[in-house]
Amino acid sequence: MKSLIQMIDEIALSHPDWPAVNDRGVIKTYGELKAASDGIAASLMARQLPAKAPLLVYTDQSFAAIATFLGCVKAGHAYIPVDSHSPNDRLTMIEAIAHPALVLATIPLPLALKTPTVEASALAAMMQEKAAAHNVALAADDNFYIIFTSGTTGQPKGVQISHANLISFVAWMASFDLPRRPRFLAQAPFSFDLSVMSLYPTLTAGGCLQILPKEKTDNLKTLFETLPHLPVDVWVSTPSFVDICLLSPLFDAVHYPALKQFYFCGEELTHATAEKLRARFPQAKLYNTYGPTEATVAVTAIEITDQVLADYARLPIGYAKPDTTMTLVPGTAREQDDQQVGELEIIGPSVSKGYLNRPEKTAAAFANTHGLRGYRTGDLGYIAEDGLIFYRGRTDFQIKLNGYRIELEEVDHYLNQAPMIRQAVAVPKYNAEHKVQQMLAYVVPAPGEEGGLALTKKIRTHLQGVMMPYMIPQRFIYRDTLPLTQNGKVAVKALISEVNA
Amino acid sequence: MDKKATVLSILNDLTGEDFTNNLDEDLFDSGLLDSMDTVQLLLQLQAQLGMAVPVSEFDRSQWNTPAKIIKQAEDAA
Numbered sequence A: 001m002k003s004l005i006q007m008i009d010e011i012a013l014s015h016p017d018w019p020a021v022n023d024r025g026v027i028k029t030y031g032e033l034k035a036a037s038d039g040i041a042a043s044l045m046a047r048q049l050p051a052k053a054p055l056l057v058y059t060d061q062s063f064a065a066i067a068t069f070l071g072c073v074k075a076g077h078a079y080i081p082v083d084s085h086s087p088n089d090r091l092t093m094i095e096a097i098a099h100p101a102l103v104l105a106t107i108p109l110p111l112a113l114k115t116p117t118v119e120a121s122a123l124a125a126m127m128q129e130k131a132a133a134h135n136v137a138l139a140a141d142d143n144f145y146i147i148f149t150s151g152t153t154g155q156p157k158g159v160q161i162s163h164a165n166l167i168s169f170v171a172w173m174a175s176f177d178l179p180r181r182p183r184f185l186a187q188a189p190f191s192f193d194l195s196v197m198s199l200y201p202t203l204t205a206g207g208c209l210q211i212l213p214k215e216k217t218d219n220l221k222t223l224f225e226t227l228p229h230l231p232v233d234v235w236v237s238t239p240s241f242v243d244i245c246l247l248s249p250l251f252d253a254v255h256y257p258a259l260k261q262f263y264f265c266g267e268e269l270t271h272a273t274a275e276k277l278r279a280r281f282p283q284a285k286l287y288n289t290y291g292p293t294e295a296t297v298a299v300t301a302i303e304i305t306d307q308v309l310a311d312y313a314r315l316p317i318g319y320a321k322p323d324t325t326m327t328l329v330p331g332t333a334r335e336q337d338d339q340q341v342g343e344l345e346i347i348g349p350s351v352s353k354g355y356l357n358r359p360e361k362t363a364a365a366f367a368n369t370h371g372l373r374g375y376r377t378g379d380l381g382y383i384a385e386d387g388l389i390f391y392r393g394r395t396d397f398q399i400k401l402n403g404y405r406i407e408l409e410e411v412d413h414y415l416n417q418a419p420m421i422r423q424a425v426a427v428p429k430y431n432a433e434h435k436v437q438q439m440l441a442y443v444v445p446a447p448g449e450e451g452g453l454a455l456t457k458k459i460r461t462h463l464q465g466v467m468m469p470y471m472i473p474q475r476f477i478y479r480d481t482l483p484l485t486q487n488g489k490v491a492v493k494a495l496i497s498e499v500n501a
Numbered sequence B: 001m002d003k004k005a006t007v008l009s010i011l012n013d014l015t016g017e018d019f020t021n022n023l024d025e026d027l028f029d030s031g032l033l034d035s036m037d038t039v040q041l042l043l044q045l046q047a048q049l050g051m052a053v054p055v056s057e058f059d060r061s062q063w064n065t066p067a068k069i070i071k072q073a074e075d076a077a
Helices: A004-014 A030-046 A063-074 A088-098 A120-128 A163-174 A194-203 A220-229 A239-246 A271-280 A306-311 A359-365 A408-417 A453-464 A492-499 B003-015 B035-049 B066-075
Strands: A019-023 A026-029 A055-059 A079-083 A102-105 A143-149 A157-162 A209-211 A234-237 A261-264 A285-290 A300-303 A325-328 A334-336 A339-347 A366-369 A372-383 A389-394 A398-401 A404-407 A421-430 A436-445 A475-478
Touching: A004 A030, A004 A063, A004 A163, A004 A194, A019 A030, A019 A063, A026 A030, A030 A063, A030 A120, A055 A063, A055 A088, A063 A079, A063 A120, A063 A194, A079 A088, A088 A143, A088 A157, A102 A120, A143 A163, A157 A163, A163 A194, A194 A209, A194 A234, A220 A239, A234 A239, A239 A261, A239 A271, A239 B035, A271 A285, A271 A306, A325 A372, A339 A389, A359 A366, A359 A372, A398 A436, A404 A408, A408 A421, A408 A436, A408 A453, A421 A492, A453 A475, B003 B035, B003 B066, B035 B066
Parallel strands: A019 A209, A055 A079, A055 A102, A079 A143, A234 A261, A261 A285, A436 A475
Antiparallel strands: A019 A026, A143 A157, A285 A300, A325 A339, A334 A339, A339 A372, A366 A372, A372 A389, A398 A404, A421 A436
16 A cells, blocks of 8 residues: 555655645645655654654644654654644643654744754754655554643643554545545644644645644634635634634635535534535535544544435534444443433544553553454444434533533643632533533632632633643633532532533 | 623623723733634624624724723724
8 A cells, every 4th residue: 555655755756846735825836845854854864763753843834844744754753743832831741751752843942842852943954955755664553643632630642643544534535525636724733633634635635735824813804814815625624613714704605616615523513503604605515524533533424415404403423434333332322312322432444553651541442342443432422223423422521612622620630730729620611502612610719819800810821831722711700619519529510500501 | 781881791701700990901912812702702792782793804903902892882883
């Protein structure tokens, strides 16, 4: 089987002038991508790093990021993408867990790490180096990338995705009726595996990634100035992000005639959002997909047609991809509204080998079933007789907020470590469509502190230094005490009911 | 309820804070509002005040304090 790198390099050799990346209006070709990634690979190999050791890539969304990822893999190393908006603590924690052999920074690092580091200027020089083609053949089970997700005690978990895992996903995406040389939207940060849905399906099909970086999406004005000039024909985002775009009445087929397909992943696609999109883009195909990072981006999909909208008040997440089986974990099924709802397990070739250097966490969630890898998702679901799957919530305190996966217990961990807080608990607030709209924190202030705006700002400033911005609660509600269960734990479920009453 | 009270009530609902005495608080700098909250803010202004939302002209610097949002609401009349 051809490797993904071979597929991309073959395009570079036969069509070096084809556009590969639109980075803030600067078009980079396949020829340039190959030259830059070969240069990086040659420099990495000259360093004689320990074989197969992962490399940490600190980056924003840019051509340099993509060239660096490919360069790492060409030199025989998996890459760990860490987004530039990560707090310093997360960076050092990932460094401590992953033991990368080298850090490659496409933009300046906010702090010095213990690991030898290639700074942005040195990396740029590596990309300029004239190098012969480099490609250390990866074995199918070798890691291609490692993406860190949140963990319950503040310790992030590094999901190891092998070359075979990624090939299974990319081959499935290619089976959709993608446009020739597709122009995918690349909006998700590279530390979020939704970005992989754009990255490799585009580059292995000779398409062009249309980067929409965070600095453009932060402000609505710049977002709506930028978006009309991106020649995107395949849209990939969270439903939350398209909700922002739908705020503009001009976000429709008349103003975006090139948009042919929409793929959503990362959180529940609501009926309301899908309906609005069908009305605005009646000719476009709209797909709902589902999958945890642990099973490589997505493992189920369904086209949301008018018929599907008419048939289901809460949209299905689709059918499992052909090489994958979805079942309910034995013993977890319960009757709910005349349906058997249980914990979804994914079995197939895109399931990860587990968490990097975390054997206990790996053993708890992954298993070998009949020689294939299985992952227990922690997601509740119902599987209809024809194989159509419906999501029904979580088995634990994990939530999705704006597409980001958040463990409430991790948020609690950070809250309770804050010196100005005596006790606190994070509570999700749901909207009418079962989607988490906000995360609230119930807080008992530390002695000497008084609840109010001043304290909220103090807590926020503290949290910004230790946790990802998306994990920080939107609202802080101050109490003298928190309700407790009979076991003396904070009665989170009671607070969830109170907030969502 | 007048427009000022409506805006303050929407902001209270989104952030949990009463800005009656903090009308010049920078909502974005302090992290009290993020981009998804902005979506909610605009949708609520539309629903409760019938304000047509000029998203393509939504420049954060014109909407970053309660006082400025109240002014936007009053000017929209």
